[in-house]
Amino acid sequence: PTANIAVVGLAVMGSNLARNLASREGNTVAVYNRTTQKTDDLIAAHPEAEFVKAATMQELADSLQKPRTAIIMVKAGRPTDAVIDELVSVFEPGDIIVDGGNALFTDTIRREAAVRETGIHFVGCGISGGEEGALNGPSLMPGGTAESYETLGPILERIAAVAEGEPCVTHVGTDGAGHFVKMVHNGIEYADMQLIAEAYDLIRRGTGKSPAEIADIFDAWNGGELESYLIEITAEVLRQVDAETGTPLVDVILDAAGAKGTGAWTVQTALDLGVPVSGIAEAVFARSLSSRLAQREAATDLPGPSDAWTVADPEAFVEDVRKALFASKIIAYSQGFDEIVAAAEEHGWEIQKGEVARIWRAGCIIRARFLNDITSAYAENPDLPALLLAPYFRDALGQTQEAWRRVVVAAAQAGIPAPAFSSSLSYYDGLRADRLPAALVQGQRDFFGAHTYRRVDKDGTFHTQWSGDRTEVEAVDTH
Numbered sequence: 001p002t003a004n005i006a007v008v009g010l011a012v013m014g015s016n017l018a019r020n021l022a023s024r025e026g027n028t029v030a031v032y033n034r035t036t037q038k039t040d041d042l043i044a045a046h047p048e049a050e051f052v053k054a055a056t057m058q059e060l061a062d063s064l065q066k067p068r069t070a071i072i073m074v075k076a077g078r079p080t081d082a083v084i085d086e087l088v089s090v091f092e093p094g095d096i097i098v099d100g101g102n103a104l105f106t107d108t109i110r111r112e113a114a115v116r117e118t119g120i121h122f123v124g125c126g127i128s129g130g131e132e133g134a135l136n137g138p139s140l141m142p143g144g145t146a147e148s149y150e151t152l153g154p155i156l157e158r159i160a161a162v163a164e165g166e167p168c169v170t171h172v173g174t175d176g177a178g179h180f181v182k183m184v185h186n187g188i189e190y191a192d193m194q195l196i197a198e199a200y201d202l203i204r205r206g207t208g209k210s211p212a213e214i215a216d217i218f219d220a221w222n223g224g225e226l227e228s229y230l231i232e233i234t235a236e237v238l239r240q241v242d243a244e245t246g247t248p249l250v251d252v253i254l255d256a257a258g259a260k261g262t263g264a265w266t267v268q269t270a271l272d273l274g275v276p277v278s279g280i281a282e283a284v285f286a287r288s289l290s291s292r293l294a295q296r297e298a299a300t301d302l303p304g305p306s307d308a309w310t311v312a313d314p315e316a317f318v319e320d321v322r323k324a325l326f327a328s329k330i331i332a333y334s335q336g337f338d339e340i341v342a343a344a345e346e347h348g349w350e351i352q353k354g355e356v357a358r359i360w361r362a363g364c365i366i367r368a369r370f371l372n373d374i375t376s377a378y379a380e381n382p383d384l385p386a387l388l389l390a391p392y393f394r395d396a397l398g399q400t401q402e403a404w405r406r407v408v409v410a411a412a413q414a415g416i417p418a419p420a421f422s423s424s425l426s427y428y429d430g431l432r433a434d435r436l437p438a439a440l441v442q443g444q445r446d447f448f449g450a451h452t453y454r455r456v457d458k459d460g461t462f463h464t465q466w467s468g469d470r471t472e473v474e475a476v477d478t479h
């Protein structure tokens with residue numbers, strides 16, 4: 001056997017990953033695809049790469065040194081299960097099967113448990129960065145056993161993106177931890193994109209600046225604390241002119257945002273865990289709202305503010321929006337990390353949060369300067385009760401919160417939707433409140449359902465006899 005690593009599934013992601021692997025010193029890559037023509041095409045198109053062709057799964061197994069390591073890059077769901085079954089039938093105990101597809105983490109947990117029974121390691125590995133990342137260096141989020149990482153780690157470290165000299169890969173945690181963290185990455189990506197979109201919309205409608213002028217603003221922002229891939233590409237999209245009409249491309253693109261579901265997964269999972277990821281949820285819902293075209297069409301004549309809106313001081317307003325964007329972004333990340341913490345507790349994963357931020361610094365869509373500050377925050381205090389409570393972020397919120405409020409007020413008065421800005425601000429105010437009206441909700445729950453409440457001044461659980469004489473009784477704990 002001559003190959004040390006295999007790729008199964010040679011569509012766009014798999015073939016790029018195979019080429020990335022083959023380009024690294026010391027790797028010989030076995031390649032397999034269900035439709036063999038694709039294997040032949042890849043090998044023919046890249047004579048520079050040292051590929052070993054496998055026409056069958058048995059050939060693939062025979063071509064690999066032990067412990068055998070294969071990365072699956074096929075369509076998530078049933079196809080992944082089918083390929084795992086085939087690999088299990090030709091692999092031996094100690095071998096390693098890696099799923100690099102976009103699997104739901106609960107599927108990964110199930111698959112890991114099933115494959116473990118055979119003595120074979122199963123590693124769910126989140127791979128970010130799309131096809132470009134797969135080819136030139138993705139951010140890699142492997143789960144699975146620590147033992148499998150001993151073999152897999154060095155291979156992944158050589159193909160990962162590099163940030164400040166360090167490869168963007170770490171052993172995230174056991175079984176589904178890697179795919180979980182990849183899912184939250186995508187959720188944060190949704191929030192980040194929505195926040196940038198809201199910033200653009202407010203600036204455009206408040207100041208009348210053109211998309212190209214706003215592109216310049218984003219370029220300037222990219223020189224500061226907001227520096228990120230998403231800000232950078234936003235400027236490029238805004239500057240693009242449609243060849244056919246000569247108008248900004250952004251004005252001819254239908255304003256109905258699509259989604260492939262990972263943002264929704266992040267929110268569904270957060271609901272189950274009881275973690276408020278309101279920024280991410282608003283971003284997912286904003287896409288849903290945008291796509292309900294018939295409803296939007298029917299609603300265009302609903303009343304709104306009567307006065308046309310222009311801001312008095314455009315420069316000051318743009319700076320306020322920048323601050324609102326930064327503050328809301330802190331909230332989105334803080335909420336995303338809360339979800340990671342909650343899931344780690346639920347699933348027994350020992351996730352190093354600073355490491356997660358570190359491996360997101362390159363090779364993925366949410367790469368940003370900001371992630372260095374997250375890594376530092378967790379290095380200083382790994383047990384932060386919330387990311388936003390780290391001194392750096394606390395400080396940043398202190399410097400931005402007044403501007404953030406002005407922007408949310410202006411948006412509401414002007415009738416411009418800013419769901420992620422405003423819900424992030426509500427979350428911030430909710431978190432820092434001395435008292436919340438949740439006390440009243442508890443009273444209501446006790447009134448109609450005898451759901452009981454606790455008191456601020458003594459231990460125990462209480463119920464007011466609402467339908468009787470309204471005296472309070474101590475509730476007996478039935479558990």
Ligand code: NBP
Pocket residue numbers: 008009010011012013014033034035038073074075076078079082083100101102103127128129130131
């Ligand atoms: P696709 O998701 O389009 O899957 C196509 C591949 O799956 C082909 O190799 C196909 O083989 C194979 N396949 C299918 Br479909 N059913 C199969 C079966 N029953 N048995 C064996 N092979 C089967 O490929 P992709 O866009 O390269 O993505 C691969 C994975 O990477 C997906 O899970 C995706 O979600 C994930 N991902 C994609 C991106 C991205 O930017 N595209 C980014 C990150 C992660 P065939 O040639 O014989 O039909």
